[in-house]
Amino acid sequence: MALNPIYSRRRRKDIVIRGLCFAAAAFGVTWLALILITLLFNGLAGLNLEIFVADTPPPGSTEGGLRNAIVGSIIMTLIGVGIGAPLGLFAGTYLAEYGRNDRLTSVIRFINDILLSAPSIIIGLFIYGAVVVPMRGFSAIAGSLALAVIVIPVVLRTTEDMLLLVPNPLREAASALGLPRSLVIKRIAYRAARSGLITGVLLATARVAGETAPLLFTALSNQFFSLGLNKTMANLPVTINNFVQSPYAYWKQLAWSGALLITLTVLALNIGARIVGAERTAK
């Protein structure tokens, strides 16, 4: 018996749409693959020891590396996370532990969610007005503060979510033993949520490690190796930005290698965060 024509039409439509959904997924995965392949193809060629031990070359030179930019990026990322992560952690603690039914909490949560997706260039403008102008100059500390402002919302969000997952009877048991509230949080809640909290910090580090826009006019960048926090500091993203648009082939090569380094670092941090986070659910 032939299939009912209405039914076969419905089935055809279903198959077409399933096909389109499959194509959409393939489309998404293809982009990731294409970007990674391009990066590996262009970046691996120039990846050697010199990248890590030599400073950025002057225009037209064909030797040199990215040492100053790599060191600068690491310093600013560490300071940014070092300032932003504790603030975000404590703020998230307040939201999840002290202010659960507070009006202030819902306002802060709402504002934080907006800051989480606010354009990073706006953060750059903010730090320019709040730090660079009063200090009369671009500086590494301004860049670090811009990164810290980006770190806070990410860490706050994950901290709150993770602390809310800690079962209440744990807290009640600790309180019943006479532990004061701050120790209940520090000794019980933080320990129970530890892997989640680490995930948040790793994700925040991944987020700021590749940020370029807020550094463009806060830390600026330079061509030298410098450790002073009150001066401009070379950093990988801005160096890539400057080199890739230059006419010099060697600069472009360095930019691709730097891009490969940044992407691998960021993806490794992301995957690391997921692994740490997954341990928790597996338990």
Add this chain to the structure above:
Amino acid sequence: MVVQSDVIDDAGPYDRAKALSAFKLGDVTFYWITRLSAISVLLILGGIIVSLIVGAFPAMKEYGFSFLWTQRWAPSADPPVLGALGPMYGTLVTSFIAMLIAIPVGLGIAIFLTELCPQWLRRPIGMAIELLAGIPSIIYGMWGFFVLGPFLANTFQPFMIRIFDGVPVLGAIFAGPPSYLSTFNAALILAIMVLPFITSISVDVFKTVPPVLKEAAYGVGCTTWEVVRSVVIPYTRVGIIGGVMLALGRALGETMAVTFIIGNSFRISSSIFAPGTTISAAIASEFAESDGLHQSGLILLGLLLFVLTFFVLAAARLMLMRLDKKAGK
């Protein structure tokens, strides 16, 4: 029973009071540290608004509302003429085209992941899509400039121009010489960048649909597509719109990727294959070398962008919150 202990003798009632007061001090200190940290979030928002308004004030005074509908951007003229129409148009057009591409594809991937995909493939594909969100935006910019740009300019654009040549409206949209730097190139890169946001939020809200509803629909003989269209999407509509708005907020403010490939031209062109600019691209490429009124004008652009994204993101959050309530969270 009498406990004989030097320790307890030594401790005595006096130390108990001391320990309690130390506990109390620690408690109060910790409470205020966390509370002040939480309030710092509000201070950051306040700081952003104040510093943008202070920075933008000279330009606001000079141009007033005409800033919004002036197309000319001539910072080196005397006196400088600044208008936001070009960057605002570019921001809206790139985001619009990006959403046009990203919404169907993102939803398609979400449907694939929740309804069609075999279990073992779910994690790898979901992870790949989420890693797309982790790639720094400058990498997208480089990739768009060196790989996508040439492909679009040499293959895709001539093809579209040939097809739509002479057709009214569409002919104008696709007209013009192909170029590496174009509004369309930037929009396509933006679409790829916001794809993960749409997908991951859609997957999350699709999971809130009670299985009973879907099973009932399958039970009366619906096909997968019919279940998705008539049960899953209506049930999660608010959440999907929230996710789309969130992605839109991202697209409006995206900076580095767009700066690389949009060409930084303040002229408004009817063709999407022509160079353009966006608010964020204009700030990123001109701010470091600007001063005086020019800089103030750029900060005013930033203020406009912040207001725009603030409302889009606030709307997104409100919608997602409504869905959370519905799910009983």
